[in-house]
Amino acid sequence: MSSELSNHQMRRRIGYVALACLFVAGAGTLLVPSYLRTSDINQTRSAVFDIRSAAIAWQIDHGDSVCPNMKQLIGGKYLTSHSRMVDAWDQPFTITCFELTLGVTSSGPDRTKGTHDDIVAAPIPVRLNRT
Numbered sequence: 001m002s003s004e005l006s007n008h009q010m011r012r013r014i015g016y017v018a019l020a021c022l023f024v025a026g027a028g029t030l031l032v033p034s035y036l037r038t039s040d041i042n043q044t045r046s047a048v049f050d051i052r053s054a055a056i057a058w059q060i061d062h063g064d065s066v067c068p069n070m071k072q073l074i075g076g077k078y079l080t081s082h083s084r085m086v087d088a089w090d091q092p093f094t095i096t097c098f099e100l101t102l103g104v105t106s107s108g109p110d111r112t113k114g115t116h117d118d119i120v121a122a123p124i125p126v127r128l129n130r131t
Helices: 007-062 070-075
Strands: 094-098 101-106 119-125
Touching: 007 070, 007 094, 007 101, 007 119
Parallel strands: none
Antiparallel strands: 094 101, 101 119
Protein backbone atom coordinates (compact mmCIF):
# COMPACT_ATOMS: atom_id res chain seq x y z
CA MET A 1 0.00 0.00 0.00
CA SER A 2 1.51 3.32 -0.98
CA SER A 3 1.70 6.36 1.35
CA GLU A 4 0.30 8.56 -1.38
CA LEU A 5 -3.45 8.93 -1.67
CA SER A 6 -5.14 7.25 -4.55
CA ASN A 7 -7.12 9.41 -6.98
CA HIS A 8 -10.31 8.07 -5.45
CA GLN A 9 -9.25 9.02 -1.90
CA MET A 10 -8.09 12.45 -3.08
CA ARG A 11 -11.41 13.15 -4.82
CA ARG A 12 -13.25 11.99 -1.73
CA ARG A 13 -11.31 14.38 0.54
CA ILE A 14 -11.82 17.27 -1.87
CA GLY A 15 -15.54 16.47 -1.86
CA TYR A 16 -15.62 16.58 1.95
CA VAL A 17 -13.79 19.90 1.99
CA ALA A 18 -16.16 21.30 -0.62
CA LEU A 19 -19.18 20.14 1.40
CA ALA A 20 -17.74 21.70 4.55
CA CYS A 21 -17.21 25.00 2.71
CA LEU A 22 -20.78 24.95 1.43
CA PHE A 23 -22.08 24.23 4.93
CA VAL A 24 -20.10 27.11 6.45
CA ALA A 25 -21.19 29.48 3.67
CA GLY A 26 -24.83 28.41 4.09
CA ALA A 27 -24.72 28.90 7.85
CA GLY A 28 -23.21 32.35 7.36
CA THR A 29 -25.94 33.23 4.89
CA LEU A 30 -28.56 32.26 7.46
CA LEU A 31 -26.91 33.98 10.45
CA VAL A 32 -25.96 37.32 8.89
CA PRO A 33 -29.55 38.40 8.04
CA SER A 34 -30.63 37.47 11.58
CA TYR A 35 -27.85 39.60 13.06
CA LEU A 36 -28.69 42.52 10.76
CA ARG A 37 -32.40 42.28 11.65
CA THR A 38 -31.57 42.34 15.37
CA SER A 39 -29.27 45.31 14.81
CA ASP A 40 -31.99 47.17 12.88
CA ILE A 41 -34.53 46.50 15.64
CA ASN A 42 -32.14 47.67 18.38
CA GLN A 43 -31.20 50.80 16.42
CA THR A 44 -34.86 51.66 15.81
CA ARG A 45 -35.84 50.93 19.44
CA SER A 46 -33.17 53.37 20.59
CA ALA A 47 -34.37 55.98 18.07
CA VAL A 48 -38.05 55.83 19.15
CA PHE A 49 -37.07 56.50 22.77
CA ASP A 50 -34.71 59.33 21.76
CA ILE A 51 -37.45 60.88 19.61
CA ARG A 52 -40.01 60.55 22.40
CA SER A 53 -37.66 62.35 24.82
CA ALA A 54 -37.02 65.11 22.28
CA ALA A 55 -40.75 65.50 21.53
CA ILE A 56 -41.56 65.77 25.24
CA ALA A 57 -38.90 68.48 25.64
CA TRP A 58 -40.38 70.27 22.61
CA GLN A 59 -43.88 70.16 24.10
CA ILE A 60 -42.64 71.43 27.44
CA ASP A 61 -41.12 74.42 25.64
CA HIS A 62 -43.98 75.01 23.17
CA GLY A 63 -47.10 73.78 24.93
CA ASP A 64 -49.24 70.75 24.29
CA SER A 65 -51.59 72.19 21.69
CA VAL A 66 -49.51 70.93 18.76
CA CYS A 67 -47.79 67.57 18.29
CA PRO A 68 -44.24 68.11 16.98
CA ASN A 69 -42.93 66.48 13.82
CA MET A 70 -39.40 65.33 13.04
CA LYS A 71 -38.51 68.51 11.12
CA GLN A 72 -39.52 70.66 14.11
CA LEU A 73 -37.49 68.49 16.49
CA ILE A 74 -34.38 68.73 14.32
CA GLY A 75 -34.87 72.41 13.44
CA GLY A 76 -35.39 73.28 17.10
CA LYS A 77 -32.21 71.39 18.06
CA TYR A 78 -34.12 68.82 20.11
CA LEU A 79 -32.55 66.21 17.83
CA THR A 80 -29.30 66.54 15.92
CA SER A 81 -29.23 67.14 12.19
CA HIS A 82 -27.76 63.64 11.90
CA SER A 83 -30.85 62.06 13.44
CA ARG A 84 -32.64 59.67 11.14
CA MET A 85 -36.07 60.84 10.06
CA VAL A 86 -37.03 57.27 9.14
CA ASP A 87 -36.60 53.90 10.82
CA ALA A 88 -34.24 51.10 9.73
CA TRP A 89 -36.77 50.07 7.05
CA ASP A 90 -37.04 53.61 5.59
CA GLN A 91 -40.49 54.20 7.07
CA PRO A 92 -41.32 57.44 8.90
CA PHE A 93 -41.62 57.46 12.67
CA THR A 94 -45.07 58.28 13.99
CA ILE A 95 -45.28 60.75 16.87
CA THR A 96 -48.63 60.51 18.64
CA CYS A 97 -49.90 63.13 21.06
CA PHE A 98 -53.13 62.78 22.98
CA GLU A 99 -54.09 65.24 25.69
CA LEU A 100 -51.01 65.22 27.93
CA THR A 101 -49.33 62.03 26.67
CA LEU A 102 -46.82 61.48 23.90
CA GLY A 103 -45.53 58.30 22.22
CA VAL A 104 -43.46 57.32 19.18
CA THR A 105 -43.88 54.29 16.92
CA SER A 106 -41.99 52.58 14.11
CA SER A 107 -43.97 50.24 11.88
CA GLY A 108 -41.17 47.68 12.30
CA PRO A 109 -39.66 45.15 9.90
CA ASP A 110 -42.94 44.38 8.12
CA ARG A 111 -43.43 48.12 7.38
CA THR A 112 -47.10 47.90 8.41
CA LYS A 113 -48.54 50.03 11.21
CA GLY A 114 -50.48 48.30 13.95
CA THR A 115 -48.91 44.84 13.69
CA HIS A 116 -47.09 42.67 16.22
CA ASP A 117 -43.61 43.81 15.21
CA ASP A 118 -44.14 47.56 15.69
CA ILE A 119 -41.46 49.19 17.82
CA VAL A 120 -43.10 51.50 20.34
CA ALA A 121 -42.01 54.06 22.91
CA ALA A 122 -45.35 53.92 24.73
CA PRO A 123 -47.20 57.14 25.45
CA ILE A 124 -46.16 58.73 28.74
CA PRO A 125 -47.45 61.85 30.46
CA VAL A 126 -46.00 65.20 29.48
CA ARG A 127 -45.55 67.45 32.47
CA LEU A 128 -45.84 71.03 31.34
CA ASN A 129 -44.56 73.88 33.45
CA ARG A 130 -47.70 75.96 33.77
CA THR A 131 -47.56 79.15 35.78
